[in-house]
């Protein structure tokens with residue numbers, strides 16, 4: 001089988017450290033798909049990246065045909081088939097969300113341009129670096145030759161967190177819980193929704209709502225816990241989620257590449273087409289199914305007043321982020 005070229009940016013960082021192995025072992029693109037790894041980081045990190053490359057070699061993995069490690073955009077983006085855009089500035093103490101946005105969207109403007117110039121037109125791109133939804137919007141804007149559907153943002157970590165939280169409450173493993181949804185932004189305004197979720201209990205399948213029987217918990221504690229889970233991990237670990245973020249990135253790209261299982265949907269930040277009354281031209285997390293390397297928004301789910309109010313909050317934040325990002329990128 002011909003090898004595919006897979007780019008991981010922020011390759012010397014902590015998410016990449018877990019993600020590279022999953023890609024290199026065949027967990028994402030298939031157990032018989034050889035890969036050429038393209039690893040990009042900034043110039044001061046080239047020494048660290050050299051160490052990562054040594055470790056990849058020492059894993060002695062049969063699917064890794066070669067490794068390209070670089071701080072040069074053209075080399076990194078040349079002829080790539082898939083990209084995990086992870087690298088960005090982490091939020092530092094005292095930094096406002098706005099400062100983070102203005103620093104990071106510029107990275108995604110530059111990388112959108114590099115995608116446009118150097119990547120294969122069939123490339124599939126996952127944006128992980130924050131603010132992920134708005135970075136994806138900017139990346140797509142500056143990569144006009146790549147179909148907008150091919151650039152998606154990661155809310156899979158939030159999705160997996162919601163799934164795992166419900167599974168723990170119902171004393172089952174996470175695979176028994178299906179069709180949770182993350183709507184909106186990968187931020188504390190996201191709306192984790194279990195209205196359509198199903199759980200497979202030993203006595204049979206039922207809706208998560210029926211199994212939990214506590215609407216108040218679902219509407220308050222559950223939502224708050226998922227919205228604040230990233231902060232809880234930082235408090236405990238003194239570093240942001242990395243192992244779980246890498247697993248989520250691998251899950252997301254695997255679903256793009258191989259399709260979602262029949263009857264199941266997942267959550268992805270995708271360019272809104274106006275579904276569910278969400279304005280077009282923001283990258284919004286929707287329930288999606290995937291097939292043939294593309295996604296489709298799950299339609300006709302019922303949205304009640306409570307859900308609408310949750311959607312409105314996260315939509316407002318994304319529209320504001322988009323406007324700020326467009327101003328920053330004009331400079």
Ligand code: NAX
Nearest residue numbers: 010012013014015041042087088128129130132154157245
């Ligand atoms: P690290 O700080 O460990 O690594 C980031 C790496 O990116 C560093 O090696 C840095 O040198 C590199 N980098 C910076 N600018 C770059 C550029 N222009 N080109 C290439 N590389 C560049 O952060 P890590 O924990 O790996 O997190 C990476 C990003 O993921 C952050 O923006 C973080 O906020 C975001 N996350 C997104 C999540 C999501 O669900 N969408 C969850 C996890 C994570 O918080």
